Amino acid sequence: MEVNSFLKDCPPFDTLSEEQRSWAVSQLQSVYMNEQNCNEILRDMRPALFIVRSGVFDLRGADGRLVERLENGDLFGYPSLLSGREVVNKLQTIEDGIVYVLPQSAFDRLRNVSRTFEQYFIRAHGQRLLTEQQGDDETGSDWSEQTIGSVVTMPPVSLPSDTSVQEAAKLMAKHGISSVLVVDDTQLVGILTDRDLRNRVVAEGLPLDIRVSAVMTQLPESVYENRSLMDALTTMTSSNIHHLPVVNDQNQPVGMVTATDLIRQQRSDPVFLISAIRKASSKSQLIEEAQKLPDYLQTFASRVKQTSMLGRLMASVTDGMTRQLIQLYEQEHGAAPAAYSWLAFGSQGREDQTLSSDQDNGLLLSNGLTDKQKDWFAGLGDYVCEGLNECGIPSCPGNIMASNPDCRGTIDQWKERFQGWVESPTPKALMYCQIFFDSRPVVGPGRFYQQYRSAIADLAKNEMFLGNLAILVNRISVPLGLFNRLRTEDTTDGDTIDIKRYGIALINDIARIYSLQAGITSPGTPARLSALKGSRLLNRQDNQSLLEAWQFLTQLRLNHQLKVWGSDKPKNAIDPDELSTLSRRQLKTAFKIIKEAQQGVGLKFSRQGY
Amino acid sequence: MAQWLQRLAHWYDRRQKLKQPWQNLRYVAVDIESTGLDPKKHQILSIAWMTIHPPVMHYGNAQYHVFSHGQELELGQSPTIHGLTEQDFLHSSEPKQTFGMLSRALNDAVLVCHHKGMDWRFLKYIESQYGTSFKPLAIFDTLAFEKKKLEKDPQQPIQGGQLTLSACRQRYNLPDYHAHHALTDTVACAELFLAQCYQARQKNERLLTF
Numbered sequence: 001m002e003v004n005s006f007l008k009d010c011p012p013f014d015t016l017s018e019e020q021r022s023w024a025v026s027q028l029q030s031v032y033m034n035e036q037n038c039n040e041i042l043r044d045m046r047p048a049l050f051i052v053r054s055g056v057f058d059l060r061g062a063d064g065r066l067v068e069r070l071e072n073g074d075l076f077g078y079p080s081l082l083s084g085r086e087v088v089n090k091l092q093t094i095e096d097g098i099v100y101v102l103p104q105s106a107f108d109r110l111r112n113v114s115r116t117f118e119q120y121f122i123r124a125h126g127q128r129l130l131t132e133q134q135g136d137d138e139t140g141s142d143w144s145e146q147t148i149g150s151v152v153t154m155p156p157v158s159l160p161s162d163t164s165v166q167e168a169a170k171l172m173a174k175h176g177i178s179s180v181l182v183v184d185d186t187q188l189v190g191i192l193t194d195r196d197l198r199n200r201v202v203a204e205g206l207p208l209d210i211r212v213s214a215v216m217t218q219l220p221e222s223v224y225e226n227r228s229l230m231d232a233l234t235t236m237t238s239s240n241i242h243h244l245p246v247v248n249d250q251n252q253p254v255g256m257v258t259a260t261d262l263i264r265q266q267r268s269d270p271v272f273l274i275s276a277i278r279k280a281s282s283k284s285q286l287i288e289e290a291q292k293l294p295d296y297l298q299t300f301a302s303r304v305k306q307t308s309m310l311g312r313l314m315a316s317v318t319d320g321m322t323r324q325l326i327q328l329y330e331q332e333h334g335a336a337p338a339a340y341s342w343l344a345f346g347s348q349g350r351e352d353q354t355l356s357s358d359q360d361n362g363l364l365l366s367n368g369l370t371d372k373q374k375d376w377f378a379g380l381g382d383y384v385c386e387g388l389n390e391c392g393i394p395s396c397p398g399n400i401m402a403s404n405p406d407c408r409g410t411i412d413q414w415k416e417r418f419q420g421w422v423e424s425p426t427p428k429a430l431m432y433c434q435i436f437f438d439s440r441p442v443v444g445p446g447r448f449y450q451q452y453r454s455a456i457a458d459l460a461k462n463e464m465f466l467g468n469l470a471i472l473v474n475r476i477s478v479p480l481g482l483f484n485r486l487r488t489e490d491t492t493d494g495d496t497i498d499i500k501r502y503g504i505a506l507i508n509d510i511a512r513i514y515s516l517q518a519g520i521t522s523p524g525t526p527a528r529l530s531a532l533k534g535s536r537l538l539n540r541q542d543n544q545s546l547l548e549a550w551q552f553l554t555q556l557r558l559n560h561q562l563k564v565w566g567s568d569k570p571k572n573a574i575d576p577d578e579l580s581t582l583s584r585r586q587l588k589t590a591f592k593i594i595k596e597a598q599q600g601v602g603l604k605f606s607r608q609g610y
Numbered sequence: 611m612a613q614w615l616q617r618l619a620h621w622y623d624r625r626q627k628l629k630q631p632w633q634n635l636r637y638v639a640v641d642i643e644s645t646g647l648d649p650k651k652h653q654i655l656s657i658a659w660m661t662i663h664p665p666v667m668h669y670g671n672a673q674y675h676v677f678s679h680g681q682e683l684e685l686g687q688s689p690t691i692h693g694l695t696e697q698d699f700l701h702s703s704e705p706k707q708t709f710g711m712l713s714r715a716l717n718d719a720v721l722v723c724h725h726k727g728m729d730w731r732f733l734k735y736i737e738s739q740y741g742t743s744f745k746p747l748a749i750f751d752t753l754a755f756e757k758k759k760l761e762k763d764p765q766q767p768i769q770g771g772q773l774t775l776s777a778c779r780q781r782y783n784l785p786d787y788h789a790h791h792a793l794t795d796t797v798a799c800a801e802l803f804l805a806q807c808y809q810a811r812q813k814n815e816r817l818l819t820f
Binding site: 001002003025026027028029030031032033034036037041053054055072095096097098100101 | 664665666667668669670782783784785787788791793794797798801804805808809
């Protein structure tokens with residue numbers, strides 16, 4: 001029957017079993033609601049759950065303020081069902097229509113038989129709607145979210161640092177392993193691999209009784225066992241290593257995860273892609289591999305639930321291409337004449353890159369370079385940026401690229417640039433800040449980059465500058481109309497909403513302002529929000545809401561991009577009419593959260609207030 | 611003589627009841643799906659009805675019955691048009707009992723249907739076949755109502771297809787339903803009826819016809 005198929009597409013009724021849903025229909029009443037009878041109906045039939053089938057109604061608070069505009073598929077009346085409190089809201093009919101009414105007794109019975117049904121309303125009541133997933137495909141667990149601990153099965157093989165290399169080699173041979181952890185007093189101090197024995201012992205002709213501590217890699221990169229496989233993957237690719245020690249919360253080693261372990265997870269296509277990129281021995285080969293990226297992402301996306309992972313994956317892949325291009329350049333032009341760092345800015349820096357993101361990068365150079373050395377770096381910038389472009393990462397229209405001399409500088413030169421932006425915040429300067437403050441080193445010594453980054457962080461703690469950023473954030477108005485209705489833009493592709501400009505970018509901007517104020521240097525929005533927990537300026541609940549809104553929007557954008565990939569449809573514009581009822585409700589909630597956060601930033605940082 | 615008086619009393623009773631405000635009456639929306647238009651030649655495949663107390667439609671006790679007619683069933687049209695499959699006929703209802711229920715439901719209620727000519731003709735035929743009587747207070751024909759409304763504008767002659775249930779519903783911004791399932795059409799007709807009445811009441815139009 002009609003109403004049954006309607007409910008099938010109307011969360012949370014979609015989660016009920018066929019039988020439960022039919023029962024719900026049998027308990028349902030339906031009313032024709034108009035201006036004359038709507039408040040009478042509300043008075044006579046509550047407490048009940050009301051489901052709008054057609055028409056448009058405004059729910060107004062006791063003070064007449066609009067709470068929500070209700071349309072096809074919207075639910076109301078449940079707060080009083082859950083809390084038992086008297087409802088004071090009033091209805092106003094904008095357009096007559098049909099409204100279904102589920103009485104309290106039936107609502108309670110459904111709550112009892114279905115936990116997901118109950119959970120939905122408790123979440124919706126607490127504005128926790130955004131973490132709700134479309135409840136159809138729960139098939140298979142998401143490998144990238146699997147914890148590292150769950151794939152590390154072998155107990156760690158370890159030895160103290162005063163062991164001789166021969167003893168170490170015997171131990172490795174006995175266990176048939178290619179690397180061993182070096183542990184002193186339960187703490188991980190190093191890692192020794194086959195390669196170290198070959199390159200640092202045998203090739204150098206060192207005696208076999210030399211201590212492991214002399215040839216091991218000290219303080220290696222490691223991951224916590226409770227992190228995800230994706231974390232392991234990104235750490236491996238960013239440090240260009242195959243063996244990754246796994247430690248527990250007390251930093252005690254619990255095992256080792258290798259690239260082979262990840263590949264053994266069978267479904268880890270991205271590992272193949274990343275290792276293929278690393279193996280590319282010529283530019284043309286690299287470009288060929290890079291062209292497979294959209295296909296990889298397409299199949300990968302269908303298997304992961306948390307698609308914000310894909311932003312990190314894209315960034316990892318771009319990092320990999322960058323490193324490979326740098327290596328290819330070095331093969332032709334000799335090794336770098338001085339220490340330097342290749343910087344990723346913007347979305348690559350934040351690791352929320354998409355298939356349509358363009359390049360944002362630069363170079364951090366040592367002091368006192370000769371002209372010839374500078375030419376080497378200029379050549380590197382040209383070569384890598386051109387190469388990335390050929391690999392499908394488009395050049396930056398704003399020329400924020402290492403090929404631009406302005407984007408190559410020493411720490412002092414960069415500081416000077418930032419200082420200029422912070423002190424005279426022209427619109428262009430502020431726009432630069434929204435890109436350049438989100439940075440990450442792709443290549444180069446960590447300490448060199450940290451020195452640069454903390455110098456920049458100090459510059460940002462400038463009240464007037466933060467105030468100006470807050471004003472800028474408030475200039476963009478969230479696409480919610482007067483009545484909390486989604487406001488679309490009339491484009492050639494229909495009525496759409498740009499969820500990057502009006503959603504994701506705004507949350508990035510908001511998280512950046514709080515982070516700059518707190519001196520947090522991590523570039524990604526989820527990492528920033530996580531670091532901001534406990535901040536006095538941003539309370540825990542608003543923080544969580546922002547994260548959920550960000551995750552929802554990035555997911556929505558990715559799904560959209562995968563759908564329109566290869567067509568000339570806009571990559572960030574969503575048509576709300578094409579969304580499911582749940583997604584549409586979530587989109588509204590996300591924009592409501594952003595709107596409030598915008599105002600919060602305005603009040604806290606800009607004297608003018610908004 | 612006594613019978614005549616009884617009729618008069620019944621008529622008077624009906625008249626009094628119909629004088630009430632329209633929202634105080636009980637309505638029963640009915641839809642019949644059949645193999646054709648002629649009750650003598652064609653058979654009822656399914657029937658549905660639902661009680662309305664304006665503005666409330668009672669989904670819970672809506673009735674839907676399918677008849678198998680033993681071996682005699684002749685599908686004049688493809689049965690899929692009515693959304694019926696063989697499976698449905700396995701759960702078919704007993705006609706006399708079903709029509710008895712409908713008869714009781716229609717007592718003291720106004721019958722609502724889209725195109726009275728067709729549904730009423732079948733009900734009349736049932737009366738003669740099964741000895742059940744259908745005595746609604748009145749009949750509200752959503753199609754006739756719509757036709758009259760459209761005829762008020764002589765500039766705009768009524769086009770074919772303008773009076774179908776779904777075309778009428780569209781003019782009242784009611785949602786699109788898949789037509790030709792007796793229960794769905796009953797609900798569709800009930801909603802159209804309420805939309806017509808509530809919107810007409812604002813203009814003080816006369817609603818009921820006898």
